[in-house]
Amino acid sequence: MQRISRRRFIRTTIAGAAGLSVLPLIKNCRVPVSPNDVIRLGIIGLGRQTMYLMRGFSEIPGVHIVAGADVYGIKRERFEKRMNDFYDENEMNVDVSTYEHYHQILERDDIDGVVVATPDHWHGIIGVESCQAGKDIYMEKPLTFTIKEGVELVNAVRNNNLVLATGSQQRSDPSFRHAVELVRNGSLGRIEKVHAYVGGPPVPYDLPEEPVPADLNWDLWLGPNPRVHYNHELNPPISLDPPRDETLWGAWRWYKEMGGGFTTDWGAHMFDIAQWGLDKDDSGPRRIIPAGYNDYEFLTYEYDDGIIMTEEPFDEKLTKGVKFTGADGWIEVSRGHYAASDPDFIPPPEQEREIGVAYETGTPHLVDFIQSMRERRDPVAPVEVGHRTCTTCTLGNIAYELMRPVEWDPARESFVDDPEAEQYYHREYRAGYSL
16 A cells, blocks of 8 residues: 655644534543544554555554554564564564454553454454453445344443444545435435445355464454355465465354355445435344245335335446435435435545555455544444444344244334244353353
8 A cells, every 4th residue: 555644634634524523422431542642543454444544544644553463473573563664664663562362452551442344253252252352443345244243232321431443444435425415414315215225145054174374373263153165265365475474354244153245244334324314223123034035026125214224236337326306306426436316415525545555455344443432433334333233234134043033122122023033132152251
């Protein structure tokens, strides 16, 4: 990734963050951070996503990344080298440590917050334990692997008066924000239908067994998960000499033993925007019908106000995005695409954007998290938002698993008279692990 000047970074990212919604301050936070203090972060999970996040966070003035944890030795080496190179290039005296176990980061009193970029099956446990350790959290989406984990994480964040930002960077993207603003202010009239295309559910794990690399702690990688065999596609290979990063995302996300498929991987982005536009951040669907049930061609969510959201493409390119259709017009929005029925719905030209910084870095989104830590306020995508979006995704997978409609009470966060569905509210952890 191309380097950008710190001065230019400040100008562009703070300007972008300044337009974010004004959210209420978190009350009675016990660990205030002075605006003049350095924020010290530790990163848990050092895979492909972290290569974006570490550069994005380290470019924010007043932020030092001082530690990283991962179960894979070569990833710890890569992280340490790149962070040390960054600090050397910028003539900054910052010590960087690496650990195999994330507990060693949580035990450090000099670390203010953690960035959690592990596979999804670890999010719930690490998130709750980070709260117990008094750390603010930036957590990648989807927020948790089960609904119960999400409920417990919300409680842990609020009971400990901490900041948790969900890595839903589209909430800080000008195009998505513009579309949602128009939907919520009634410019499209009453919303009649939402297309939110994300892709299909997870499948059973079927990759062939391969030898575990010598420097990978496979048992710790599995953590609370049931034991499955190793395959390199779960941790795509990297190289230090010559430097070569992952060329693919870890395939664990496509298998139901370890991830939620496209339903959670992209649903955490696109269902999130749909629910934000529909003002459902503190609610959710009432009925979920899987594709293939009777005459239903697409995964379908029904809300209590009659609005229907389908996991359905809005174009022949199968663009992963959202289309809001109202009585008075429509808007399509995705990464790099925006179209509308009325020219007045098109957003103004974007501010100058830096070239070479990957979309996944989401720099205004990262700046918002750091500002939230300093100001002790909720970020643009707080824990409740991440949890409700993740619940919507997970409900889709539960409907697929049962291959029938599922009734959900979003106020009580429980299934309606459905003991079979309730079995998927949580999962059994391996011996030695608890939430």
